[in-house]
Amino acid sequence: MAIGGIDKQETVRLRKRQARQFKRSMKGVKKFCSTQGSNIVSTALDEDETHINFSKTNLATETLLTNLSFTNTPTTTFANRNLLQLPTLAKVCDRYRLSTRSAAAVAFAVLVDVGVRYHRKVVLEEHISILSEPNSIFLGHTSPCRGTAKEIFTSIITLLKNRNYNLNDVICVGCGGTATDTGWKGGVIKYLEEYLDRPLQWCVCMLHANELPFRHLFLALDGCTSGPREYSGPIGKQLATCENKTTLLFQPLTGHLPDLTKNVVNELSTDQKYLYEICQAVLTGSCSPELANRQPGNLSHSRWLTCANRLLRLYVSTPDPSESLQILVEYVVKVYAPILFSIKQKTFFKDGAKHIFNLILFSRYLPTNLRTIVDSVIERNAFYAHPENLLVSMLFDDRDYIWELACRRIIKARNTDNGFKQRIFKTPKLNFSAKDYTEIISWQERQVTVPPVLRDVTNDELEKMAKDGSLKIVDFPCHTQSVERCVKLLTEASQSVTNVNSRDGFVRTTLQSRVEFPIFGHKNKFKF
Numbered sequence: 001m002a003i004g005g006i007d008k009q010e011t012v013r014l015r016k017r018q019a020r021q022f023k024r025s026m027k028g029v030k031k032f033c034s035t036q037g038s039n040i041v042s043t044a045l046d047e048d049e050t051h052i053n054f055s056k057t058n059l060a061t062e063t064l065l066t067n068l069s070f071t072n073t074p075t076t077t078f079a080n081r082n083l084l085q086l087p088t089l090a091k092v093c094d095r096y097r098l099s100t101r102s103a104a105a106v107a108f109a110v111l112v113d114v115g116v117r118y119h120r121k122v123v124l125e126e127h128i129s130i131l132s133e134p135n136s137i138f139l140g141h142t143s144p145c146r147g148t149a150k151e152i153f154t155s156i157i158t159l160l161k162n163r164n165y166n167l168n169d170v171i172c173v174g175c176g177g178t179a180t181d182t183g184w185k186g187g188v189i190k191y192l193e194e195y196l197d198r199p200l201q202w203c204v205c206m207l208h209a210n211e212l213p214f215r216h217l218f219l220a221l222d223g224c225t226s227g228p229r230e231y232s233g234p235i236g237k238q239l240a241t242c243e244n245k246t247t248l249l250f251q252p253l254t255g256h257l258p259d260l261t262k263n264v265v266n267e268l269s270t271d272q273k274y275l276y277e278i279c280q281a282v283l284t285g286s287c288s289p290e291l292a293n294r295q296p297g298n299l300s301h302s303r304w305l306t307c308a309n310r311l312l313r314l315y316v317s318t319p320d321p322s323e324s325l326q327i328l329v330e331y332v333v334k335v336y337a338p339i340l341f342s343i344k345q346k347t348f349f350k351d352g353a354k355h356i357f358n359l360i361l362f363s364r365y366l367p368t369n370l371r372t373i374v375d376s377v378i379e380r381n382a383f384y385a386h387p388e389n390l391l392v393s394m395l396f397d398d399r400d401y402i403w404e405l406a407c408r409r410i411i412k413a414r415n416t417d418n419g420f421k422q423r424i425f426k427t428p429k430l431n432f433s434a435k436d437y438t439e440i441i442s443w444q445e446r447q448v449t450v451p452p453v454l455r456d457v458t459n460d461e462l463e464k465m466a467k468d469g470s471l472k473i474v475d476f477p478c479h480t481q482s483v484e485r486c487v488k489l490l491t492e493a494s495q496s497v498t499n500v501n502s503r504d505g506f507v508r509t510t511l512q513s514r515v516e517f518p519i520f521g522h523k524n525k526f527k528f
Contacts (some may be wrong), residue, residue, distance in 0.1 A: 410459075
């Protein structure tokens with residue numbers, strides 16, 4: 001056994017540190033409490049835990065500081081404090097054995113009732129994010145009084161006018177597939193077209209169109225939801241804890257998963273990367289321990305991507321999967337995931353019609369009863385099967401006869417154009433037995449109108465540029481993922497600041513920081 005002596009240097013260092021702490025605490029002393037004309041301050045020395053009281057004058061304070069060998073006497077700042085005495089309340093609380101926390105809650109409740117204190121208010125607001133494409137430039141956000149299409153349209157126009165945005169530059173509108181935005185009679189886009197007195201190119205989110213058939217198929221096989229993050233069926237109830245299960249030997253499946261380039265993989269979110277890797281595991285029949293230990297993402301009814309992740313994670317951990325689980329997993333690896341990653345590869349709206357065709361083509365393996373469920377959802381959300389979007393896709397086709405056919409149909413539509421008032425944008429009836437994306441609608445039964453993105457291109461220029469491949473249009477995206485990122489930022493901003501300008505500044509600052517420092521996870525990023 002060894003007993004060490006006193007470390008004199010360490011003792012001196014500790015004494016100096018305690019003296020500095022005491023000096024800082026004295027600088028923070030507020031106005032002394034007034035009790036019968038006396039000033040009382042209580043402090044403690046850490047060295048011997050002795051409490052010292054000073055009363056009536058500040059002379060004792062000065063004496064103590066001198067005894068501690070402080071060269072400069074600290075100045076004391078004075079501020080008002082609410083030290084209201086509540087002796088009756090204290091006696092009643094002691095009588096009924098109320099704890100300190102309970103007594104404070106009772107006292108605060110009384111102050112709220114008499115109007116002295118107020119609870120923090122929570123206000124529910126609609127926040128509409130507005131971006132400019134391409135390059136996803138944040139223009140601002142609005143807070144309409146109600147979530148109706150008319151109110152949203154009015155707030156958008158007001159914001160654009162206040163920001164001196166030239167409305168003549170608006171060619172295309174991107175949004176989600178909700179009826180509020182895409183209603184052919186009273187949707188937000190319809191109101192915008194009527195206000196501008198000209199048609200706009202509709203770029204409705206293709207990611208939503210891919211997600212909805214999977215969602216309806218899941219609900220048909222496993223039952224409806226029972227809460228914000230809960231399901232009523234046997235499969236849905238297991239999804240919440242699927243990552244805790246041990247992976248087992250499982251039957252590999254076949255699918256249409258595309259090969260992604262390194263640049264595309266780097267742009268994927270964490271949950272999307274997980275889906276891509278676990279799809280590869282299901283296709284090969286082998287799930288690595290590293291992948292099994294990763295989190296598949298939080299379960300939420302607004303994010304069916306994580307539901308697909310958890311379905312595959314549950315499949316690789318289930319010794320005898322049910323028929324419904326096998327159907328859902330097979331749909332993910334054959335339809336949902338391949339279309340999602342194809343959209344990430346070909347992100348522009350000129351490829352939207354091809355994504356719709358692949359969604360139809362990949363889902364033909366389903367039995368008739370399930371295919372009926374999927375087909376009805378696809379048809380309701382086939383905005384890229386509209387002739388205006390189909391013609392744009394055909395103009396950029398590698399086959400000569402396809403872009404020539406598109407040119408002829410556009411010229412014919414211009415010659416027979418009867419004005420803007422007769423143009424109605426509805427999702428068409430689809431041909432689910434089509435062999436090519438150009439055949440997914442019946443052209444004879446549809447009124448063909450000129451794509452708004454080609455309004456400034458003459459017929460001669462159109463034929464020439466389509467022939468030599470020099471036709472260029474603005475690369476509008478076929479999805480609204482950048483808008484969803486801004487929606488998430490606005491949600492975070494609403495938890496920190498209150499007014500519109502503060503939220504707007506919060507979002508702009510964060511976006512600018514991401515541009516300057518896109519990745520901060522490596523040592524070479526910390527150089528100055």
